[in-house]
Amino acid sequence: MQIIGVPSAPLFQTTAGMASLAIFPAIVVFFHILITIAQSYTNISLGSSISTNGPDSPWKSPSGEFAFGFLAVPGAGGYLLSIWFDKLPDKTVVWSANRDSPAPPGSKIQLFDDGRFELSDKRGRRIWAAGGIPSGAGVAYAAMLDTGNFVLARNDSTAAWQTFDSPTDTLLPAQALNRGDSLISRFSGENYSRGRFTFIMQDDGNLVLYTRNFPLYDVVSAYWSTQTVGTGSRLVFNESGYIYLTGRDGAVIFFLASNPVPADRFYQRLTLQYDGVLRHYFRPKSGGSGWSVNVYFPSNICLRILQSTGGGACGFNSLCSIGGDRNPNCACPEGYSLVNPSDKLGDCKPDFAPQSCNNSKESELYGFVEMVDTDWPLSDYAHFDPVSEEWCRQECLVDCFCAVAIYRESNCWKKKFPLSNGRIDATVGGKALIKIRKINGTRETMNPHR
Template identity: 35%
Template structure:
């Protein structure tokens, strides 16, 4: 009986020793509920299943301490696995069989023979020659361990939360220029988005972040020379101490230590910042970070509420209706509320040189596009929502002025200027009255054109506030890298349209998957350069619901590209001249009225008067609601404050060009009025201006309209 007890004890010890063995052979498997991990030799680290949410994830974690600490996760953005999942070690790697096939969590470069969970925390696959064919140290997630490196071009991404190890909202990148930088996710690697830097830009290629056993974090260049100490190191290196470096959920990366002998908790040895509001994007859109007792607190803009009360990174949204400005609701008005000592990302669409806060407030109230203004005492930068990267900064005098909506009291003074309701003595364009038969409409149209050409100068000019335009002055546009646009357009795969000097492609903004239109200019000579700069200078600072919005640009040597909002219904030509898509009469008249509003803005309401010079149905785009927007300003002319006309070479498209172009006369906004008149005829008749498939007397639409008008008098 005693011998039997000895045999049982020996069997137990042998089984335990086998469990502690780090070598794993092909054919081995793990399940979440039984035989769930492969341990390192000391039992400190484990590879296998761990609890996440309502299921399980696969990764590496510290099993030798009471506080489970995950240091690496496989396919971290996959949904959790169920409790009947089975992870198998095959000749192709580590895979979970699914109904669709094998889901590989580890895919080595060649056939593995066995694997090991090392005491360093590195999980390694070897071939039959004991060569490493895959190791977790080469694929870090949010954590580095001693002996591990972050290679040039690689990144660490924070976890979503302490309990969810999927990808979060911050990243730490070892850039190819030698600089170690922190950014929010889904942002370009440029200075405006950085919130930590090692200040080693220009140190050369192949710089790596290294982690020593004594807690030393340092940068080595390609020659092995130390170019920067991130931490000083020199911490105890005995077996009783653990170290790890992590980019935390809150965006700050820290060096932690853990004393195994004292069974203590993790303690911070070093951190990239002691201000927890430093990480940009910690608070969501339309909210800002305030530090209270060294803890970050996210607060909404005035009259805004959290999108999700339980998640501060979800951002905030208005608690009032936002369209009263454009609808001129007499029972509703706007006022401005102020946030002092706050900083925000500056994506202003207009910069006014103002030193008076009240002038800045009035300028925003009178502009329906302005939803907030950033005022620093000398500049009033008009912004659209959402605002982001907001934080309280007591060291700045900058203030944010937020437009908020309030119901109008019955006794409100009617003399207060309402946004979008400037009294300019306009007489209108009379398009609203175009609801007669086609022939009668043509007669009225000709009268309207003649009337407008003689009376357009009766409108009052708005005073220019920004002086002469320069390419970058007053223009707040995102500058894209060419590689970004290649990725956004899937290498310029889907073509939306083609012109004489450019091609337009569909793209998706990285991260949000919001569609955009990317125009690539084909001309790289002086003509193409002029069109590129003109487009940015004109549309980059004009904002109206009937003008296509320019979102950004790329200027990379000969590569010149422009990024616009996406217009899902194509051009007016696509709709008007395709029989199956032709709008009804009322819808066509609505399109005509909205185009006219766009021209009224260009000619009379902009800081600088703009002549488009190339009006045609192909340059009028339609959004998802069939609202028309004027586009393609590459040939446009800007007039200075003291100009009413300009002399230039002939511009535009045959059939739409006003007679004064051919007579070399000075050009005014009347040139656009003529082109618009031709487009109106096409809208009314649903046919092209020139159609040689028709009898000769009907082929040219404006001549046909004039002859009908003349004979009816």
């Protein structure tokens, strides 16, 4: 795929978040899709295979920048059939075939003589197969291209199947997201299985970030979009580093990234991270440690997600805040800890016994931890106005159902378990009065595993 007609501009010109179309007032870009593989490559012949065991090397692109093969999944005891940046020490993965089912030791990926491309375990049981290849497609060979695209090609070098048509959580330069296509975040930094967020180029033309009804696959709540219903058609990430949405006539109607990042000098990727933030990353090819972020969406996911079901940006009873690096952080309040210590975006549980509703005097065993600018919207079951803070405290203290009271501008909201959409932000105002059990007459001090 090649995108033509994109203007040049100074590297990293200043923008804030969403680029305004006013920067390019009269751009009309048309796309010329080259189905042929118009770059150098090394043929991977029919009958070739790679195994998780033995001396097999991954299939590399001509420049050596990308590799296709197996990577061990930490803690899973299996392997991910994937494509990664091979010249980087961290081997950043950009595509995977079996993200939900790590391949056991002894598994093999094979390009059969009849053009089938299948991953199977050591007993020959199929784990994954390249789908959508038409009957009689005439696959002649495979190739790992310098764009990061792995292709099953015909004799005339046209693509019968390619990884660019089935992205996982990442887009690369020269790649596009067509109507009906989506990215799905991984579950965590170390867990590549499908996670809690998805990015969809909808059939109606709108480009949308959604929370997912995890562990199912339907969407729950939209938290960012281009608002291009009826006009959007295709998201393009071109080789100059521009990322933009086009209309049906090919004209640019929305820029996600208007700061060019030259592909000959920088590695780059557009990734929907496990925290739900869509980021355009870049990294100098000449060296440097780690990825930098060009643009990201949304600017504050803690405030953007407000869903009637589900935990929100973080899990139930957890709190989301934006750090100095602009990344969202999830943390349990004092007296709470993660249900699953390895899932930092997950649910928090109280580390104390719940208040009994059968003994009115038991309220004396509980007290409050105060947190300013903190709230769990949509978790309230009672609201009082106008009242004093002391009245609000006492009302929550004697109510066995009350887990948290929010006091703000003479308003008192009582919250029930589980708490959802938790956020800490200066725009929230007021304070949260979090009820926890005392120890020896003092407030709860158990480690919250933040």
